[in-house]
Amino acid sequence: METMPQPSGSDERPFADRLAAALPELRAYASRLVRGIEREELVQEVAARALRSAESHDPRRPLAPWLRRTALRAWIDAHERGAREPASVPDPQVAVESDELRAVEMHEEVEHWLGRLAPAERDVLERFHRKGQSLREISAALEMPEGTIKSHLHRARRRLAALREVEDED
The missing domain is CATH 1.10.10.10 (Winged helix-like DNA-binding domain superfamily/Winged helix DNA-binding domain)
Incomplete structure (x- = not known):
C-alpha cells in the first residue's frame, strides 16, 4: 500500500510529540486566563481534549492556535458549569439543582x-x-x-x- 505524501507545510512528528512541544506556549496562554493550580488543571484538560480529538487537527495547520482555542473553550466551559463539584451530596436532586x-x-x-x-x-x-x-x-x-x-x-x-x-x- 502506497502512503500519501505529506503536504509541504505539515509536521510529520506524531501528534503527542507536537503536543508536548507546544505545552510551554500553552502554559503561557493559560496563565493569561487563570493562575496557580487552576492553570495546570486547564493545561491538563486541554491536553486531554487534544489527545482525544487529535484526528480533527489538520497537520498542515499550526497546532498552537488550535490549542489556544481549545483552552479558551475549556475555560469558558468550566465557568459555565461551575468550576468545583461539592465534596459530598446527600440528595441527588439538590446536587442537580445546585449544578444547574x-x-x-x-x-x-x-x-x-x-x-x-x-x-x-x-x-x-x-x-x-x-x-x-x-x-x-x-x-x-x-x-x-x-x-x-x-x-x-x-x-x-x-x-x-x-x-x-x-x-x-x-
Missing part, C-alpha cells in the same frame, strides 16, 4: 464579562472561539483585514484576562 444554578450563574458571569468588551471584539471572540471560525472566515464575514481581526481578538483576550484578575482580587 451554578451553570446559570457562570453563564451569566461569562456573558457579563463578554458584555464588557467592545462590540467588535466580542463578535470576533465569539466567532473564533464559540463558532470555531478561522481568521480568514471572520475577515470575510466582517469585511475587515485579517490584521484587524487579530487585533480585536488579542484585545478581547487581554481584556477578559484583566477582568478575571480583578474578579479574583475581590
Whole structure:
C-alpha cells in the first residue's frame, strides 16, 4: 500500500510529540486566563481534549492556535458549569439543582464579562472561539483585514484576562 505524501507545510512528528512541544506556549496562554493550580488543571484538560480529538487537527495547520482555542473553550466551559463539584451530596436532586444554578450563574458571569468588551471584539471572540471560525472566515464575514481581526481578538483576550484578575482580587 502506497502512503500519501505529506503536504509541504505539515509536521510529520506524531501528534503527542507536537503536543508536548507546544505545552510551554500553552502554559503561557493559560496563565493569561487563570493562575496557580487552576492553570495546570486547564493545561491538563486541554491536553486531554487534544489527545482525544487529535484526528480533527489538520497537520498542515499550526497546532498552537488550535490549542489556544481549545483552552479558551475549556475555560469558558468550566465557568459555565461551575468550576468545583461539592465534596459530598446527600440528595441527588439538590446536587442537580445546585449544578444547574451554578451553570446559570457562570453563564451569566461569562456573558457579563463578554458584555464588557467592545462590540467588535466580542463578535470576533465569539466567532473564533464559540463558532470555531478561522481568521480568514471572520475577515470575510466582517469585511475587515485579517490584521484587524487579530487585533480585536488579542484585545478581547487581554481584556477578559484583566477582568478575571480583578474578579479574583475581590
